[in-house]
Amino acid sequence: MTDDLRDALQRLLVARFAAEADGTITLSPSHERELKAVLDLFREHRQPLPPNVRISRARMDGIGTIDPVAGTVEAGAGVPLARLEQELRQRDLSLGPLSPGMLALDLASFLEGPYAGLRVVPGGRLEALPLALTALMSDGLRFISRPSPRSAAGPDLDALFLGGEGRFGWITSATLRCFQRPRAERTAAYALSAPDAALSSLRTAVARGCWFRRVLLQPERDRVLLQAEVIGPPEGVERDLSSLAHEVFARGGRSQTPVPPAAAPALPEREVSWDELGRGLDEGRAATLYRIALDTVVVSGWTDGGLPLGGRGTPSDWANRDVLQAIAREADPLSVFGGAQ
Amino acid sequence: MSVVPVSAARLPPISGAAHAAAAELGRALKGRISLDEQDRLAYSRDMWPKALLWVREGRIPPPPDAVVWPRDEAEVVEIVRIARAHRIPLIPFGAGSGVCGGVLAVQGGIAVDLKRLERVGRVDPESLTVEAQAGVLGEVLERNLNAQGYTLGHFPSSIYMSTLGGWLAARSAGQLSSLYGKIEDMTVGVRAVLGTGEVVATPQRPRRGPDLAQLLIGSEGTLCLFTAATLRVHPYPEERAFRGLRFRTVAEGVEAMRRLFRAGLRPAVARLYDPFDTALVARSRHKGPATPPSLRGVVRADVLPALTRQLSARTLGRPGWINRAADLFRSCLLVLMFEGEARRTAREEEHARALCLRTGGEDLGEEPARNWYRERYAVSYKMSKVVDNGAFADTMEVAATWDKVLDVYERVRAAVAPVAFVVCHFSHAYQEGCSLYFSFVASGSDDVDQERRYDQLWRTALSAAVSAGATVSHHHGVGLLKQTQLREELGEGRRMLEALKRACDPDGILNPGKLTL
Numbered sequence: 097m098t099d100d101l102r103d104a105l106q107r108l109l110v111a112r113f114a115a116e117a118d119g120t121i122t123l124s125p126s127h128e129r130e131l132k133a134v135l136d137l138f139r140e141h142r143q144p145l146p147p148n149v150r151i152s153r154a155r156m157d158g159i160g161t162i163d164p165v166a167g168t169v170e171a172g173a174g175v176p177l178a179r180l181e182q183e184l185r186q187r188d189l190s191l192g193p194l195s196p197g198m199l200a201l202d203l204a205s206f207l208e209g210p211y212a213g214l215r216v217v218p219g220g221r222l223e224a225l226p227l228a229l230t231a232l233m234s235d236g237l238r239f240i241s242r243p244s245p246r247s248a249a250g251p252d253l254d255a256l257f258l259g260g261e262g263r264f265g266w267i268t269s270a271t272l273r274c275f276q277r278p279r280a281e282r283t284a285a286y287a288l289s290a291p292d293a294a295l296s297s298l299r300t301a302v303a304r305g306c307w308f309r310r311v312l313l314q315p316e317r318d319r320v321l322l323q324a325e326v327i328g329p330p331e332g333v334e335r336d337l338s339s340l341a342h343e344v345f346a347r348g349g350r351s352q353t354p355v356p357p358a359a360a361p362a363l364p365e366r367e368v369s370w371d372e373l374g375r376g377l378d379e380g381r382a383a384t385l386y387r388i389a390l391d392t393v394v395v396s397g398w399t400d401g402g403l404p405l406g407g408r409g410t411p412s413d414w415a416n417r418d419v420l421q422a423i424a425r426e427a428d429p430l431s432v433f434g435g436a437q
Numbered sequence: 438m439s440v441v442p443v444s445a446a447r448l449p450p451i452s453g454a455a456h457a458a459a460a461e462l463g464r465a466l467k468g469r470i471s472l473d474e475q476d477r478l479a480y481s482r483d484m485w486p487k488a489l490l491w492v493r494e495g496r497i498p499p500p501p502d503a504v505v506w507p508r509d510e511a512e513v514v515e516i517v518r519i520a521r522a523h524r525i526p527l528i529p530f531g532a533g534s535g536v537c538g539g540v541l542a543v544q545g546g547i548a549v550d551l552k553r554l555e556r557v558g559r560v561d562p563e564s565l566t567v568e569a570q571a572g573v574l575g576e577v578l579e580r581n582l583n584a585q586g587y588t589l590g591h592f593p594s595s596i597y598m599s600t601l602g603g604w605l606a607a608r609s610a611g612q613l614s615s616l617y618g619k620i621e622d623m624t625v626g627v628r629a630v631l632g633t634g635e636v637v638a639t640p641q642r643p644r645r646g647p648d649l650a651q652l653l654i655g656s657e658g659t660l661c662l663f664t665a666a667t668l669r670v671h672p673y674p675e676e677r678a679f680r681g682l683r684f685r686t687v688a689e690g691v692e693a694m695r696r697l698f699r700a701g702l703r704p705a706v707a708r709l710y711d712p713f714d715t716a717l718v719a720r721s722r723h724k725g726p727a728t729p730p731s732l733r734g735v736v737r738a739d740v741l742p743a744l745t746r747q748l749s750a751r752t753l754g755r756p757g758w759i760n761r762a763a764d765l766f767r768s769c770l771l772v773l774m775f776e777g778e779a780r781r782t783a784r785e786e787e788h789a790r791a792l793c794l795r796t797g798g799e800d801l802g803e804e805p806a807r808n809w810y811r812e813r814y815a816v817s818y819k820m821s822k823v824v825d826n827g828a829f830a831d832t833m834e835v836a837a838t839w840d841k842v843l844d845v846y847e848r849v850r851a852a853v854a855p856v857a858f859v860v861c862h863f864s865h866a867y868q869e870g871c872s873l874y875f876s877f878v879a880s881g882s883d884d885v886d887q888e889r890r891y892d893q894l895w896r897t898a899l900s901a902a903v904s905a906g907a908t909v910s911h912h913h914g915v916g917l918l919k920q921t922q923l924r925e926e927l928g929e930g931r932r933m934l935e936a937l938k939r940a941c942d943p944d945g946i947l948n949p950g951k952l953t954l
Binding site for chain 2 (some may be wrong): 103163167217218219227235238243245246247249250252254256258259261275276331369370414419435
C-alpha cells in the first residue's frame with residue numbers, strides 16, 4: 097500500500113484506522129457509506145487490498161427489522177450471530193440449530209467464510225441463511241438481491257458472495273430466514289452394535305425430517321452410543337423422536353439413559369462427509385455433530401479430515417477454481433478485492 | 438427480432454456462418470444435423486402463448502438456422518468449439534415446454550436438442566443420490582427412480598414434456614416443492630459445457646468457495662449447456678394423506694398456509710384457490726374432478742369453450758365485468774397433501790387440520806385433495822384450443838414473503854382487472870413465503886388488438902407484482918417475456934450477471950438476447 101493511500105485511509109477513518117507493530121492494518125468503517133469510501137480509495141489508487149490490511153465490519157452490527165410474519169430479520173454484516181440469536185429468541189424466532197463455531201462468528205464471516213452461510217432445514221437439506229443480500233461490488237455499486245422465498249429470475253447471484261471470501265464483493269447486510277423459536281427440546285440415547293448402524297439410523301432419520309440440535313456419537317468396544325438432542329415444536333419433537341427410535345430399533349439398537357449434555361466448548365469445527373465420519377468412528381473417534389445434513393455434517397473437535405471451518409481460505413483452495421477466478425477477474429478487473437489469486 | 442409470416446412459406450435464409458458451421462457439425466455428429474424447414478419451424482418456439490398468437494396470425498417466431506442432436510458430452514463440446522470458431526449462436530433445447538420464449542432463436546443459430554443424452558444411473562442408497570443426463574424426460578426419470586424404490590419429488594405439470602436440463606436451465610419447480618424443494622434444492626452437482634468449451638463438474642460438499650452450480654442453474658442457456666446432474670432422491674413415500682379445507686376469505690386462507698409452514702409442518706402440497714377459482718371448481722364438481730390443478734385445467738375443460746361460445750368476444754374484451762362478478766364470491770379452497778414415512782404423514786396431517794380449523798377453516802374431508810392429486814397433470818395442454826377460440830390465456834408465477842403476499846395479490850388483481858379476467862392460486866409455499874400463480878384470460882377485437890392487449894397485460898401485471906415486492910419469476914424463468922422487469926430487479930447487481938457471462942461465454946454465443954445478455 098502506498099503512503100498516499102495509507103494517508104487517505106487514515107484521514108477518512110481517523111480512530112477507526114489501526115496499525116499494529118507487525119504491520120497489520122485494521123480498517124473499521126462504521127457503516128456502508130464509509131466502507132464504500134474505503135473501497136473508492138483503493139480503486140482510485142488502483143491498488144488491490146494487500147494481505148496485511150483487514151477490513152473489519154464489526155461496527156456495522158445493527159439489527160434491523162424483525163418481521164414475525166415472514167420470519168425474517170435484517171442484520172448488519174458485523175452483528176455477532178450469538179447476539180442476533182439472543183435478540184431473535186426474545187421475539188420467538190431463531191436462526192436454527194447453529195454450532196458453537198458458527199455462533200462465535202459475525203454475520204459476514206459466517207456468510208463469506210467456509211461455512212458459506214449454510215444452515216440445515218428439516219429434511220436434511222442445506223439452505224442459505226440469507227433470503228437476500230446487500231453487498232458492495234468492486235466499482236462501489238451496490239448489489240441488492242430481492243427477498244423472496246425462491247426465485248427463477250436468472251442464476252442465484254447471491255451464491256457469488258456466500259463462501260466467496262470477499263473476492264466478489266463485501267457483504268454489508270442481509271435479510272435472514274428465521275425459524276420459530278424451538279419450544280421443546282428432548283434428548284434420547286441409544287446403543288447400536290456398529291458405527292454403520294448408528295450412521296444409517298441417523299441419516300435416515302434426518303431424511304425423514306428429524307431436526308437435531310446436536311448429536312453425540314461415542315464408539316465403545318462392542319457398541320456405539322448415539323445421543324441426539326431433538327428440537328422443534330412439542331408435537332414435532334415427539335414425531336422426530338418416534339422416527340429416530342423406529343430407525344434405531346429397526347437396526348437392532350436399544351434405548352439408553354441419556355447423559356446430561358455438557359456445555360459445548362468452542363472447539364475447532366470441520367465439515368466432513370458421511371463416509372469420512374464413518375471412517376472416524378471405525379477408528380474409535382468420538383464425534384459431536386452439528387448442522388447434520390444429508391450432504392455433510394459439521395464435526396466439533398476433530399483436528400483433521402474434511403474441510404476446516406475456522407479462519408479464511410483463499411481462492412486457490414476453491415472447487416471449480418479456474419471458472420470462479422475467471423468470474424472474479426471480470427467482476428473485479430482492478431483486483432481491488434485482492435483479485436483472483 | 439423479426440416475426441415471419443407463415444403464409445410466405447419461407448423461413449429466413451440460413452446464414453453463411455451457419456452453412457459453414459453445418460458442414461463441420463455434420464461431420465462431427467455423423468449427420469445428426471438438419472437444415473430442413475420443417476425442423477427449423479419445429480424448433481422455432483416453445484409454449485410461450487405469445488408465440489401461439491403469432492402462429493394464429495400466420496406468423497412464426499424467429500427460427501434457428503439448423504438443429505443438431507448430440508449423443509454425448511464430447512459431442513456437445515465439439516458443437517461449442519465449432520460454434521465459437523464460426524461465431525454462431527447456440528440455443529440449448531430440451532423438450533420445448535418453456536412458457537416465456539426462452540428458446541426463440543432471436544439471432545438465428547443452431548438449436549442443440551439434448552434429448553439424446555438420456556441415461557439415468559443407479560441410485561446410491563447410502564448417499565441417496567442419482568446421476569442423470571440432462572436430456573432425460575421428467576416422466577422417464579421419475580419412472581426409472583420409482584422402479585428402484587425412490588422418487589425425485591419433482592413433479593412439474595410439464596413432466597411429460599420437459600427435461601432435466603430444461604428444469605436446471607429455468608430453475609424449475611414441481612407441484613410438491615414445499616416438501617422436496619425446487620430443482621436447485623435437489624441438485625447436488627451439475628456437469629455442463631461452458632461457452633468456452635470447458636467441461637465443468639461441480640463437486641459435492643465438503644468443498645471451499647462459492648457454489649458454481651447455483652450460478653449456472655437458472656442461466657437459461659446463456660452460460661452453459663447442461664449435460665448431467667447429480668440429484669438428491671428420496672425413498673418412495675410409504676403413505677399419502679389428503680385434506681381439503683374451506684376458508685371465508687383469501688386473507689384467512691393465506692394466514693392458515695403461513696401458520697402451517699411457520700409451525701414447521703411440511704406438507705408436500707398446499708394450494709389455496711382464490712374465490713372465483715374455487716367457485717369454478719364447485720361448478721365443475723358434478724361433472725367430474727372437483728379440484729382442477731389450476732385455472733388452465735378449468736379453462737381447458739369447461740370455462741373457456743363455454744365462455745367463447747356463450748359470451749361474445751366483446752364480453753371477454755371487457756374483463757372488468759367478469760372480474761367484478763368474481764368479487765361476489767368469497768370462500769377459498771385449500772388443498773393439502775402430506776407424504777412420506779407413514780408414522781409421520783398421518784400425524785402431520787392431523788396437526789395441519791387442527792391448525793387450519795383454529796384459523797377459521799372448515800373441514801371438507803379428503804376428497805378435494807384426492808381429486809386434485811388425480812388430476813394434477815391435467816394442465817399445460819391444449820392451450821392452442823384457447824387460442825383457436827379467439828382468446829388468449831397465460832399464467833404468471835411470482836413469489837413473495839408472507840408479509841407481502843396479500844399485497845401482491847390485491848395489486849395484481851386491481852391492475853389487471855381492466856385488461857383480463859384473472860384468478861389466482863397460492864402454492865409452492867415455504868417457511869418464508871409462497872408463489873402466487875395468476876391465470877389470465879382475455880380477448881381483443883382482432884389479432885393486432887390481441888397482441889397489444891397481451892403485451893399490456895404482462896407489463897401491467899408484472900409491474901404491479903414487482904412494485905409490491907415480488908420477484909419476477911418463481912419457476913417459469915425469464916425468457917424473452919420478463920427481461921425488462923428482470924433488468925429492474927437486478928438493478929446495479931446486473932454487473933455480476935454480465936461478469937458471469939463474460940467469464941463463461943466470452944464470445945457471446947450461448948442463447949444471445951436472453952436474461953438481458
